[in-house]
Amino acid sequence: MFPKGLVKMEITETKNGREVVARITGEIDHHSAGVAREWLDGMIENEQPPRFGMDLSGVTFCDSSGLGLVMGRMRKCGAVGSELFIVNPSAEAEKILQIAGMDKFLKIEKGVKV
Amino acid sequence: MRKQTEKNVFKAEFPAKSVNERFARSIVASFAAQADPAVSVIADVKTAVSEAVTNCIVHAYRDRKDRAKCTVYIYCSLDAKRRLTVKIRDKGVGIEDVQKAMQPLYTTDPDGERSGMGFAVMQNLCDRVKVSSRPGKGTVVTLIRAI
Numbered sequence: 001m002f003p004k005g006l007v008k009m010e011i012t013e014t015k016n017g018r019e020v021v022a023r024i025t026g027e028i029d030h031h032s033a034g035v036a037r038e039w040l041d042g043m044i045e046n047e048q049p050p051r052f053g054m055d056l057s058g059v060t061f062c063d064s065s066g067l068g069l070v071m072g073r074m075r076k077c078g079a080v081g082s083e084l085f086i087v088n089p090s091a092e093a094e095k096i097l098q099i100a101g102m103d104k105f106l107k108i109e110k111g112v113k114v
Numbered sequence: 115m116r117k118q119t120e121k122n123v124f125k126a127e128f129p130a131k132s133v134n135e136r137f138a139r140s141i142v143a144s145f146a147a148q149a150d151p152a153v154s155v156i157a158d159v160k161t162a163v164s165e166a167v168t169n170c171i172v173h174a175y176r177d178r179k180d181r182a183k184c185t186v187y188i189y190c191s192l193d194a195k196r197r198l199t200v201k202i203r204d205k206g207v208g209i210e211d212v213q214k215a216m217q218p219l220y221t222t223d224p225d226g227e228r229s230g231m232g233f234a235v236m237q238n239l240c241d242r243v244k245v246s247s248r249p250g251k252g253t254v255v256t257l258i259r260a261i
Contacts (some may be wrong), residue, residue: 030168031132037227061139061157063164067229092157099238100231102219 019048021078021087028093030067034102044086048080053109057088062096087112122148123191130171130184130204138167142190142200149196151261157197158239159259163188165232166202169223173222174206174253192261200257208249216245 001094008068022043044052049112054073059066070086077084085107124145128134139160144160167186175184187203209215216237221230236243240259247253 027136029132029135029164030172031135033227061160061164063161063168064229064231064235065168067231070225071229072227093226096161096235099235100229 007112019051019053020044020047021053021055022081023055023058025060027061028059028069029061029063030065033065035047036069037072040069041076044073044076044082046078049082052077052082053085053087055087056093057090059093062090062093064096064100066096067100067102070097070106074106080114083107085109099100121191121193122191125190127185128189129182130175130186131182132168132171134186135164135171138186138188138202142188144212145190146192146198146261149192149198149261151196155259155261158261159200159257161258162236162239162243162257163200163202163221166200166237166257169232169255170202170204170206170253172228174204174208177207196261198257198259198261201254202257203252203254205252208251208253209245209247210249212245212247 020043022040026032028036040054051072054070056062070084071089074084086097087109088111089108094103097106124141125139126138128137142163143156143160146156170186175181178184180219184204184206188199191199193199214220216233218234219230221228233243233245236255236257240257242258244254244256
């Protein structure tokens with residue numbers, strides 16, 4: 001659970017083989033993205049997995065702060081030799097990725113059980 | 115779908131705190147709901163409003179030490195043709211070059227992980243986006259969307 005009371009977002013970590021998947025639920029905006037960034041970067045730095053997934057199935061709102069969050073984590077993963085992939089994006093998350101054209105170059109996996 | 119017959123408006127103002135981004139999009143969504151629009155339309159409006167309000171908080175008052183005392187103003191109207199107009203105003207630094215600022219991927223705050231896609235998202239989700247700005251005086255972003 002996120003420490004800030006108004007941030008309705010939580011990340012849980014599951015290991016599936018050599019992957020780490022972080023589940024993000026709730027609303028991603030500028031206010032919540034900063035906290036999410038710290039959590040995700042901590043996971044990436046500590047685990048340095050070959051593949052790092054952001055499960056966006058529980059995202060109920062996402063503006064361009066979510067794009068910044070994904071782009072930043074892509075850079076972070078690249079710096080430690082991990083491959084970033086997106087898992088089961090909700091309609092809200094997928095729409096913003098499509099508007100930005102990020103669905104063209106991001107690895108997006110749908111229908112994944114995590 | 116309920117028929118909108120007469121114009122309705124509301125005004126709001128709140129401190130330029132990031133916690134109010136959610137509040138801002140929620141009150142506009144609640145106001146728009148009186149026209150009984152599709153859920154996807156409400157989602158688009160919320161996202162566009164969130165982008166504009168975030169710009170006020172992240173960029174407009176970036177040089178102000180008393181940022182929490184700075185104010186974001188919203189004026190919202192819904193007319194008889196079910197056209198929602200949302201004006202989001204700040205009294206911040208203004209934008210020197212609006213055309214440049216509206217280009218995709220342009221940002222003055224790359225360290226803050228801003229994607230530079232805020233205006234592109236607004237334009238994608240609204241029928242019309244107008245930006246008027248005076249450096250040193252502030253900016254008004256007008257979002258128009260048929261709902």
